Amino acid sequence: MTNPATPASTSTVRALLFESDQRSREVAHSELQAYAPVPDDRLLWVDVVRSNGLPETMARLGADPERLEPGSAGELGMAVQGEWKYLHVRALNWHSGNRPNEVPVVFGVGPNIVLTVHREPVDFISGVLDNEADHLRVGRLEAISFATTLMDRMLTDYLDARDAFETRLDRLELLILRRPRPEHLSELQALRHLASRLRRHLASQRDLFDALGRPDFDPRQSESAENHCRLVSARYSRVMQAIEAARELVNGSFDLYTSRTAESTNEAVYTLTVVTVAMGLAATLAGVLGMNFQAPLFDTGATGFYITASVIGAVLLVSGLWAAWRLRRSRR
Template sequence: MKSTSSASPSASPDHAAPEPVRALLFDAVAGNREVERLDQVLGLSPAQEQLLWIDLQDPDEAVLQTIARQYSLPEAAIAGYLGTQTNPALENCGRCFWLRVVAVADGPNDEYSGTVLTIIAGANMVLTLHRTPVEFLESFKEGKRCRGGMGTLGSGSFVAALLDWHLGTYFEAVSRFELAVERLEVDILSTNPRDCVPELRTLRKGASRLRRMLAPHRIVFTALPRPDFRPEEDEQTDRHFRALDAHYERAMDMVENARDLVVGSFELFSSQTALVANETMKILTFVTVVIGVLAVIGGILGMNFEAPFFKTGVLGFTVAVVLMLVLAAGSILLGRRRRWF
């Protein structure tokens, strides 16, 4: 995540606090312009071929209320941001609509945390609100800062673009998750496997966490393309919303597949554990057979019969011991040659 000081060229290196107002005015005719002062933002009135994007990180409530009054933003949206709710939401407020989503943020030890993002769309303007930095917003801003033509987009299409980047955080999280699973499976299939149960437990929790974070967004992504949600939207915006819903379904499929990957890795680990146990049992069985044969020989030699061999004394004892050692060594060589162990 880029620091706030790098986002503003005029900021000093010591300045770690975020700017109170950061805005981009996309103008298809005059070019894009960045605005960082509140009075300048309040003086903007985007017209046709223009789109104003205001991004506020943990803004002061007074600043937020001032911007809301200036652009006639719905009170429900402001209350939704200022409240404590974190679940995804979508509401149509007539001329405006607002929504709340949760983006994936990296956490320690492959754990996934969420960053709540509130988006308010009005006439030729979009307001994004978040209490902590949102990495994909910074990437989106850097990519669109100098790109022309953004002013021709309506606010609905611009929101669709932001939400598509929001879904990208889940695609990236699943990609990192799959990489972690692949590394674990390489360790499982190594010649010296280790206990992977703690890592499997962590991966299973991560997959469940991703699903719990993404699944509630269905109320947002399935409602946006419905004809009754924004009947006044143009066909281009409707196409963007329908494509966004398809991307959401793909993201859900990938998250569901992530859980299946963990199950497959556990089955692979169980199979490898069973193979190691089988090898151990083969060795133990072979040793038992060899010792059993030697015990039979020893038992025969211990019988109290008046056979000449039993009267040979030290020589007979030596011959018996050597015979048993040769038999044991021959059995081991035969077992190695036949790959019994």
């Protein structure tokens, strides 16, 4: 009788068996138990996309289902239980849109077995399963070495997201150089938030990747596996620096926006100042002619009036046309 308190498993399972110097082959979920324990010249990778519960096969392979739950490894993102290690990371899905989506992924690393468990499809795992698995020759790799290889691939997605971010920023800067608009400031704010979000996702995994690079992570593992762990730890540091630099790029673009806005304001003020001076000259001329004194000009009658009005009108017309030309050029 099924215990009603135990949720039924609703999962999609894909398993690949890597043999020494041979192409990988897919293993049916129902046949997994027949391959345990996995010999040293083979490596079994089982990927589980689950919405509720875990397949019983995970326990039969030797893993602890409770350790494969997100958040079960504590603040370090890592737990060791017997021969199994449980590593909790946060992958990045961003190819479907400009807003990155964080997906928790749990790595269960046992004797020649690697389990990856997550609640929704993950871009980098789907890419490896669909496009790269046929070309991999990793049968002789230790399980932890293969797990760090997958984690290294996960870090590449962060760099890809950073490149897409930089492309958006470059296009925005070209528009700002042409003519800054208020909506550009809103987009800069969105990019600043995106850069902070990427950094927050990656920084939350610092303890795990730092632990991988320490010699006390697993003293029992081989020198080759230890070297792989140190390499992925060092790669994490470089990717973290690249993500942090993205925020500085936004700050530079904001400085560019404020400089171009100030330049446009200065041009408008300069134009209005010239027009104001021209109008002041016209007003001065009219004021002088309105003074109460006798001059030959006043004896010309209507002819003198038309000449004076024409001069004042010409000054105002020329200054107005010049101001309109300047303002129109600054808006291009």
